[in-house]
Amino acid sequence: MVRPWPILLCLQLAAQEPALLQIRVTEGEGAIYAIGARATRGVTVQVIDETGKPVDGATVSFMLPEDGPSGAFSTGSRTEIATTRADGRVAAWGMQWNRTAGPFEIRITAVKGQARAGTVVAQFLSDALGPREASSRPLHTSSGHKWLWISLAVAGAAAGGVASTALTGKSPPAPLSDVVRIGTPTIILGPHP
Numbered sequence: 001m002v003r004p005w006p007i008l009l010c011l012q013l014a015a016q017e018p019a020l021l022q023i024r025v026t027e028g029e030g031a032i033y034a035i036g037a038r039a040t041r042g043v044t045v046q047v048i049d050e051t052g053k054p055v056d057g058a059t060v061s062f063m064l065p066e067d068g069p070s071g072a073f074s075t076g077s078r079t080e081i082a083t084t085r086a087d088g089r090v091a092a093w094g095m096q097w098n099r100t101a102g103p104f105e106i107r108i109t110a111v112k113g114q115a116r117a118g119t120v121v122a123q124f125l126s127d128a129l130g131p132r133e134a135s136s137r138p139l140h141t142s143s144g145h146k147w148l149w150i151s152l153a154v155a156g157a158a159a160g161g162v163a164s165t166a167l168t169g170k171s172p173p174a175p176l177s178d179v180v181r182i183g184t185p186t187i188i189l190g191p192h193p
Helices: 003-014 140-166
Strands: 021-027 032-034 041-049 059-063 080-085 089-093 102-112 113-127
Touching: 021 102, 021 113, 041 059, 041 102, 041 113, 080 089
Parallel strands: 032 113
Antiparallel strands: 021 041, 041 089, 059 080, 059 102, 102 113
């Protein structure tokens, strides 16, 4: 006589494993850090299944680039492996950044049973920031939009002057003695007002 409980146990275990994983980046996308600084904040992701429920116990790896703008985790490695909690979240932080400025991506992979998912998080190392000015503020903040619009207005005015010169054959008027100068944007650490 064959007892059905081993088959039922296997079916229950199979039903607990997600068929599909998704990774949601909840913190760290677009962060800017000073070269040579240590990340005071990091990258936080949430792993969910096909129904949107958090996945507990998924193995998540965070991989920094081998060359160019990059860094190392607190272990000295370019890869950090962690396990999600009951809320499906996991974080990697405390990275020591190298001294190469520019954009880079952190590759993130999640695995639970046979299900896998991957994503990338874009970040930037800047040589224009001092260690005290380092920020993990995303590039797409409202103050960033202000500087984008100002930059576009300046570029548009310059392009208009070039177009005017090309169409009329006359040189643009001499610049005024009072010049408006746009300074370096200020990055504020802490809650955004």
